[in-house]
Amino acid sequence: MPVTADGLPETAASGDPGPPPGLVVVGRYDELPGYAVQRPRGADSWLFTWTVGGRGTLRQGRAETGAGAGDLVVLAPGIPHRYGVQQGAGHWEFWWAHCGARPSWSAWLGPHGRGDGLYVVTPDPADGGPYARIEAAFRRMLADARWTGTGTPPDTAAPGDRVAVAVAHGTTARELALGALEEVVLLTAGAARGARTGTGVDPRIQRAQELIEADPGAPHTVRSLAVEVSLSPTRFAHLFTQQVGRSPMRALREARLRHAARLLESTDLSVERVAAASGFASPFHFNRVFRDRYGTPPGAYRAGRLNG
Numbered sequence: 001m002p003v004t005a006d007g008l009p010e011t012a013a014s015g016d017p018g019p020p021p022g023l024v025v026v027g028r029y030d031e032l033p034g035y036a037v038q039r040p041r042g043a044d045s046w047l048f049t050w051t052v053g054g055r056g057t058l059r060q061g062r063a064e065t066g067a068g069a070g071d072l073v074v075l076a077p078g079i080p081h082r083y084g085v086q087q088g089a090g091h092w093e094f095w096w097a098h099c100g101a102r103p104s105w106s107a108w109l110g111p112h113g114r115g116d117g118l119y120v121v122t123p124d125p126a127d128g129g130p131y132a133r134i135e136a137a138f139r140r141m142l143a144d145a146r147w148t149g150t151g152t153p154p155d156t157a158a159p160g161d162r163v164a165v166a167v168a169h170g171t172t173a174r175e176l177a178l179g180a181l182e183e184v185v186l187l188t189a190g191a192a193r194g195a196r197t198g199t200g201v202d203p204r205i206q207r208a209q210e211l212i213e214a215d216p217g218a219p220h221t222v223r224s225l226a227v228e229v230s231l232s233p234t235r236f237a238h239l240f241t242q243q244v245g246r247s248p249m250r251a252l253r254e255a256r257l258r259h260a261a262r263l264l265e266s267t268d269l270s271v272e273r274v275a276a277a278s279g280f281a282s283p284f285h286f287n288r289v290f291r292d293r294y295g296t297p298p299g300a301y302r303a304g305r306l307n308g
Contacts, residue, residue: 023098024174026141026181027165028052030093036084046101047075050134050184055089058082061116067094070131072188074101074109076117095138097181102265103294104258105182107213108189121188130187137187141180142166147173175266201243204229208240208248216255217279222248256280257293264302271298 023045029035030053042060049058049067056067060081067073067086075081085092101109109119143154145166168174201209208225225248226236240248260278263269269277275286275298290298 022100024145024168024177025099025165026095026097026138026145026168026177028093028095028138028142029164030054030091031085032091033085033087033089035092036082038082040080042079042081043075043077043098045077045098047081048097048099048181048184049073049075049083050095050138050188052093052095052135054091054093055086056083056092056094057086058118060118063114063116063118065114065118065120067092067120070123070134070188072119072121072184074119074121076101076119079117097141097177099178099181102178102182102262104262104265105185107254107258108185112189112192121192123188123191130191134184134187137180137183141177141184144168144173144176144180147176149173179266202239204231204236205240205243208236209244209251212248212252212255216252216259217277219279220248220252252279253289254293257290260286260290260298261294261301264298274298 049056050072051067051069053069056073058065058067058073058075058081060075061079065073075083109121112119112121114120145168147154147168149170149172168177207229211225211228212220222237223233226233229236231239237248240251244251246254256278260274260280263274263277264271267274271287272283275283278286280286280289287297290301294301296304
C-alpha cells in the first residue's frame with residue numbers, strides 16, 4: 001500500500017521511526033518551545049534539515065550541534081538521534097527531507113562531518129548565503145514530491161503553500177525531488193564557511209580541485225592541471241599529494257566515479273556512454289573500478305537505486 005502525506009503527521013512525534021527506506025519525503029515545520037523528536041535507533045533513511053528561522057538543537061550519537069538560519073544539518077541513518085527547538089529559543093522553523101543520500105554527495109558533506117554521522121554545513125557570513133535559491137530549491141522539491149506523474153510538473157510550490165509534508169511517488173518524481181535536494185547540498189557546501197578560504201590548502205591546489213570537480217570527464221592530466229595553476233608537473237603533483245592526501249590522478253578518478261554514479265542515478269544513458277561521459281576510455285576498466293569503489297557493477301548499482 002503506498003504511503004501518502006495524509007498518512008504522516010504534520011509534526012513528527014518522539015519515538016517515530018521516520019519514513020521507511022526508499023521514500024523521498026519533504027516538509028516544512030515551524031515549531032514552538034517543547035517540540036522534540038527522539039529516535040533511540042535512529043532513522044531508516046538520511047535526514048536533511050535546513051533552518052529558516054529560530055534555533056534548533058540536533059544530537060546524533062555523541063555529537064551535537066545548534067542550528068540557526070542558513071545551517072544545513074544532516075543526520076546519517078541508523079544512529080540514535082534527537083532534535084528539537086533549542087532551549088531559550090522562541091521557535092524553530094526548518095525544511096526537512098528524509099531520503100536516501102546519493103553517493104556523490106559524500107564529497108560535499110564529508111569535510112563538514114562532526115562525527116557519529118552528523119554533518120553541519122554553516123554559511124559564510126561574508127557571503128550572505130544563497131538563501132533565496134536554497135528556499136526555491138526546497139519549494140521545488142515539495143512541488144516535485146507532490147507531482148502525480150500526469151501533466152507537467154509544477155515549477156515550484158507557492159510561497160504561501162501551507163501543505164506541511166509531501167511524499168514523492170514514482171521514479172520521475174523521486175529523481176526530480178532528489179535533484180532539487182542535490183542543489184541544496186551543492187549550494188550550501190559551496191558557500192560554506194571555510195569552503196574557499198581558511199582551509200590551509202594552497203590556492204593553486206584549490207584551483208586544481210575546482211577544475212577537476214567542474215568537469216571530471218575532461219582529459220585532465222598532471223601536466224594539464226599543472227599548467228592551469230602555473231606549477232611544474234613535478235612540483236604540482238608533490239604539493240597536491242601533500243595537501244590533499246592523495247595524488248591528482250587518484251583524486252580525478254574519485255571525481256569521475258562520483259560523476260558516473262550521478263549519471264547512473266539520474267539518466268538512462270547506457271553504461272558505455274556513462275563511462276565515456278565520465279572520462280573512462282575503457283568500459284571494462286570503468287566496470288572494474290566502479291565495482292571496487294561501490295561494491296557492485298554499474299548496471300546493478302542503477303537497478304538497485306531504481307528499485308530502492
